[in-house]
Amino acid sequence: MNLVWIILGMSLVTMLPRWLSVWVLGRWKLPPRVRLWLNSIPYAALGALIFPGILSVEPGAPAVGLVGGLVAGGLAYFRLPILVVITGAVLAVMGMKGLI
Amino acid sequence: MTQRRGEWLRGCFTAVPIMVGYLPIAVTFGVIAQQTGVPALQTTLMSMLVYAGASQFMAVNMLTTGATGLEVVAATFVLNFRHFVMGLSLMNLLREFPSRWKLALSSGMTDETFAMASVRAGSEEEMSPRYVAGMMLGAYSSWVIGSLAGHLLSQVIPPTVSESMSIALYAMFIGLLVPSLRKEWQAGAVALSSMLLCWGFSRVLDDGWAIVLATILGGGIGSFWMKGEKS
Numbered sequence: 001m002n003l004v005w006i007i008l009g010m011s012l013v014t015m016l017p018r019w020l021s022v023w024v025l026g027r028w029k030l031p032p033r034v035r036l037w038l039n040s041i042p043y044a045a046l047g048a049l050i051f052p053g054i055l056s057v058e059p060g061a062p063a064v065g066l067v068g069g070l071v072a073g074g075l076a077y078f079r080l081p082i083l084v085v086i087t088g089a090v091l092a093v094m095g096m097k098g099l100i
Numbered sequence: 101m102t103q104r105r106g107e108w109l110r111g112c113f114t115a116v117p118i119m120v121g122y123l124p125i126a127v128t129f130g131v132i133a134q135q136t137g138v139p140a141l142q143t144t145l146m147s148m149l150v151y152a153g154a155s156q157f158m159a160v161n162m163l164t165t166g167a168t169g170l171e172v173v174a175a176t177f178v179l180n181f182r183h184f185v186m187g188l189s190l191m192n193l194l195r196e197f198p199s200r201w202k203l204a205l206s207s208g209m210t211d212e213t214f215a216m217a218s219v220r221a222g223s224e225e226e227m228s229p230r231y232v233a234g235m236m237l238g239a240y241s242s243w244v245i246g247s248l249a250g251h252l253l254s255q256v257i258p259p260t261v262s263e264s265m266s267i268a269l270y271a272m273f274i275g276l277l278v279p280s281l282r283k284e285w286q287a288g289a290v291a292l293s294s295m296l297l298c299w300g301f302s303r304v305l306d307d308g309w310a311i312v313l314a315t316i317l318g319g320g321i322g323s324f325w326m327k328g329e330k331s
Contacts, residue, residue, distance in 0.1 A: 003142050006169040010159060011149035013177035018206045021187025026199060030192065033323065040290045040322025041189035041315060042218035045182070046277045047291030048298040048314035049211055053307075054270045065267060072271035076278035082117040089271035094264045 057093060061100060068093040104230055111234020114220065117272050118212045118235075119242035122153075124265040126243045129156055130250020131257055136164045140251045147247035151240060152210060154307075155179045179308035185315050186214040193221040194232065201229040208236030212269060219276045223283075286325040294318025 030038070050069070057065030071092040075085045126147065133143040138160060146156055155176045162172050187206050194202060194217075213236050221227050250257065281288030298314035305313070 002169065003138065003163075004145070006159070006163075006172055007142060007146045007149060009169065009173035010146070010155065010176040013173055014150050014152050014155065014180045014183070015207060017177075017181050017184035018187050018209050019203060021184050022191050022199070022202045022206045025188060025191045025195065026202075035192060036326050037319050037323040038189040038192045039222075040286075040326045041185060041319040042215060042222065043277065043280065043287040043290040044294040044318030044322055045186055045189075045211070045311075045315045046215055046273050047294035047318060048311045049215070050270055050273050050277070050291075051295035052299045052302055054267075057267050057270065065270070068267040069270060069274060072267075072274040073278055076275045077282070079279060079282075082272060082275040083120065085275035086117060086120060086268050086271045089267045089274075090264055093267045097264065 058097065058100075061096075064093055064096045064100070067096050107228050107230035108234035108237075111231040111236075112238040113234075114216065114231075115213070115235040115238035115242075117275070118216060118239040121212065121265075121268040121272055122239060122242040123246045124268070125153055126246025127250035127253075127257060129153070129160075130247040130252070131254040132157070133160050133247070134251045134254040136160050138163075140248065143251045144244065144248045147244045150176070151208070151243060152176075152180050152183075153243070178306055181308060182211075182312045182315060183209055183214070185312060185319075186211070189319075190214055190218055190221075193218060194227065194229075197229050197232075201233070205229070205232055205236060208233075208240055210239065212272065213239050215273060215276050219280060222280065284327070286322065286327070289325060290318055290322035293321045 054065040054069045055062035057068060068089040072085050072089040075088045076082075080088075129147070130143055133146075134140070138146075146159070150156055150159075158175060158179060159172045162175065187209055190209065191202055191206065194205070197205070217227075217232055217235060277287070277291055281291065294314045294317070297317050298310050301310035301313050
């Protein structure tokens with residue numbers, strides 16, 4: 001039972017910020033400056049989510065994640081479908097781990 | 101009616117890369133939860149109600165080291181607060197949607213569904229509420245079903261199953277970012293700035309706060325560069 005309460009608490013503190021964003025935006029009219037900020041958030045978030053997290057793909061061997069990321073970047077640059085990008089990166093990581 | 105169903109399916113299809121990335125991680129979560137003594141029902145419940153991967157791994161890990169429930173909840177808040185900032189950005193893009201749709205869609209927002217939906221919306225693709233909902237429901241099902249499957253099959257699956265797959269979601273983020281920066285260099289400059297910021301912050305702060313601050317400040321830098329939106 002105790003565990004269920006912890007899960008409900010976790011759910012609440014995770015869901016509230018998600019819902020709060022809808023409430024805040026519905027309540028105020030945003031100045032153009034703030035909109036520009038919000039429009040660049042996706043790219044800022046992508047950057048922060050990718051690095052330095054990608055270095056921890058293989059604990060103790062940051063090069064593995066780095067190479068996987070470079071392969072993904074190369075494949076994405078040539079506009080290949082996202083599933084191909086993912087497959088290429090996974091294969092690169094498997095290869096790197098084979099080498100280590 | 102058929103058009104509506106078409107939108108759901110189109111969204112679900114867009115989510116396939118997310119589903120592929122989620123499945124091995126969800127299965128691993130199920131396996132680890134089973135091994136640390138969390139029953140199948142609670143494991144599935146956590147994936148259904150919390151639906152935020154990193155915090156779920158952290159919770160299971162903290163509980164085995166004897167942390168209190170309050171500590172787990174507080175750490176979850178810190179780790180997941182970034183969704184507030186992401187939500188502001190996504191809900192601004194989807195501002196024409198009815199409020200009840202936005203509320204429902206915000207519940208299904210994760211790093212991955214946020215990134216996918218924003219990049220798709222930014223690339224002037226036609227977005228309907230059902231399309232975004234299909235995307236989010238696809239990702240959600242993959243996470244919940246994967247967690248349960250991992251728990252039930254934990255005797256058969258070694259916890260290392262996702263080892264080489266852990267790059268998958270990073271590869272997806274890169275796959276979303278690179279085409280955007282080919283289109284406008286500003287996107288790349290913003291991402292690069294926030295990478296450096298996040299790297300700096302992560303040396304002194306929790307991962308959760310590092311990502312939140314880097315996103316806010318990186319976006320702030322970007323607001324000087326980005327072009328205005330088409331009205």
